[in-house]
Amino acid sequence: MRFLIVDDFSTMRRIIRGLLKELGHLDCDEAEDGAIALSKLKSTKFDFVISDINMPNKNGFELLEAIRADASLADLPVLMVTAEARKEDIVRAAQLRASGYIVKPFTKATLEEKIVKIAAKVA
Amino acid sequence: MEDQDLDALFEQALAQAEATSTPPAPSTPAPSGFAATPIARGSAAGTPGAIDAEAIENMAACPRADADGVCRECTCGSAKELRERIGKLARDLHESLKELNLDKTLAEMAVEIPDARNRLKYVTEMCERSAQKVLDTLDELTPLQDDVKARSQALLAKWERMLGERERPDSGFMALFEETRSHLAATVAAADKASTLHTDILMAQDFQDLTGQVCRKIEGITERMETQLVHLLIDTAPADHRKRHEALIGELEGPQVTAGRSDAVESQAEVDDLLSSLGF
DSSP: OOEEEEOSOHHHHHHHHHHHHHTTOOOEEEESSHHHHHHHHHHSOOSEEEEOSSOSSSOHHHHHHHHHHSTTTTTOOEEEEESOOOHHHHHHHHHTTOSEEEESSOOHHHHHHHHHHHHHHHO | OOHHHHHHHHHHHHHHHHHSOSOOGGGSOOOTTOTTOOOOSOOOTTOOOOOOHHHHHHHHHSOHHHHHHHHHTOOOOHHHHHHHHHHHHHHHHHHHHHHTTHHHHHHHHHHHHHHHHHHHHHHHHHHHHHHHHHHHHHHHHHHHHHHHHHHHHHHHHHHHHHHHHOSSOOHHHHHHHHHHHHHHHHHHHHHHHHHHHHHHHHHHTHHHHHHHHHHHHHHHHHHHHHHHHHHHHHHTSOHHHHHHHHHHHOSOOOSOOSTTOTTSOOSHHHHHHHHHHTTO
């Protein structure tokens, strides 16, 4: 699977990339905000998106909305990994059809569990 | 606000009042920048006394007690009453600012907020730099650890094969083999444990993301406070200073990341100079 990691903090992008590597997923690319992510998604094929919410330019909700509105991307799994722990944010993500929602700080086991679960649904 | 600035303001207000012949006092426009300033004390209407041009000019330079004395001598025609009210308003405003120490406090805050924001930004940058350094170190360390583990496993496998091929190894050989096998097995186990610890170190760097987001929010809050404060300073500055700097300051952008901009300051000294030129 080819992953796109979207987060405005490079440290978090590296952490997620490192975890994915440990989980055997070596094919990863990164984007520092939603706008860059959308541009990459339209030009390159990805199988899985892991995105933060609170980002400049285009936040995670806007990215998710744009993905679901684009016929060629609509079915792409999008896992939200964010520090936003308010219920209304989680509900909003669900309403926008996020594939999963992880609140930071998280563990490797949580990330693995969500990825496996989402990938199983897609397959 | 310095005394000379108050004096300049007072002179300006005085000139404006003198240019107006006999306007009704309540509808007379206040000096620019003080339009919304409430009158802190009661009107001077009804105060007996006389005022002349020389007395008005001297009033700005006089200590408060002397100025009050001059005011008490004023007579109360409408123009004179207006002058008296404006003079009292200006003095009251200045006194209030001085009594509350607001003039200096506001000026100090205008300097301290950007300083606090810069310090917060420094903390954010240092945290990010440290986290990145840890991740860089892990990136170097992990392959070394993986290599030690892989070579130990391969060597162990070779020993196992050789032992299987020998029919009756002597006791000295067997002792060396057991010792070597034990060491290699321990190395592989240690490598696995180290790998788990590497993951823990990796995950622990998420503090930079979490604290960084909090710092960014606080930076935003202080930036908005600074914007309001600077606008307040501009609004209460003498009109000539205000006009000169309103266009320059405009809407604040927060920390400057581009060096050499003509429309931005680059050092605290420039901030101090700007505030100083505004009369603070």
